Amino acid sequence: MxxxxxxxxxxxFDKTRNEWVDAEAMFLGCTVWRQAAENAAESLTKGMRVIVTGRLRQHHWTTDNGEKRSAFGLDVDEIGPSLRFTTARITRAARGTGTSRPADTPAPADDPFSVPAGTAPGAGPDLTAPPF
Incomplete structure (x- = not known):
């Protein structure tokens, strides 16, 4: 986790000042589980622009003074770096070992679920190379 x-x-955009201004920031606590948590910890750094999807949840609690409080959080399904201002090199995490290999490296021959890109039933085109 x-x-x-x-x-x-x-x-x-502030038309009176003719410039872009930051509005009020919103901070959202996120929780990610299992292998995705390991991958995020290995791949992402503080301050990095990310894209996150998940399920919004609301927590309720009562303080020691008897005040009722609540806060929103996100149970993360997917997380990754934003490519708006950066590039990324994707590596595929090897199952069960915690190590990774480049995405264009074929899966081990003994991997029963290994299928060349674009050949599995319902698979789309091979996207390992850019379309341009």
Whole structure:
């Protein structure tokens, strides 16, 4: 399991000042589980722009003073780096070993689930090379 906070800061154009300004930031606590947590911890760093999808949840609790509180959080399904201002090299995590190999490296021959890209039933095109 990994816990982290994602900040979302919308930008708005201020016509009176003729410039972009940051609106109020929103901070959302996130929790990711299992292998995705390991991969996120190995791949992402503080301050990195990320894309996160998941299920929004609301926690309720009562403080020691008897005040009722609540907060929102996100149970993460998918997380990865944003490619808006950066590039990324993808490596595939090997099953059960915690190690990784480049995405264009074929799976081990003894992998019963290994199928060449684009040949599995319902598979789309081979996207290992850019389309341009």
């Amino acid at each position: 990994a816990r982290f906070t994602v900040a979302a800061t919308p930008r708005m």
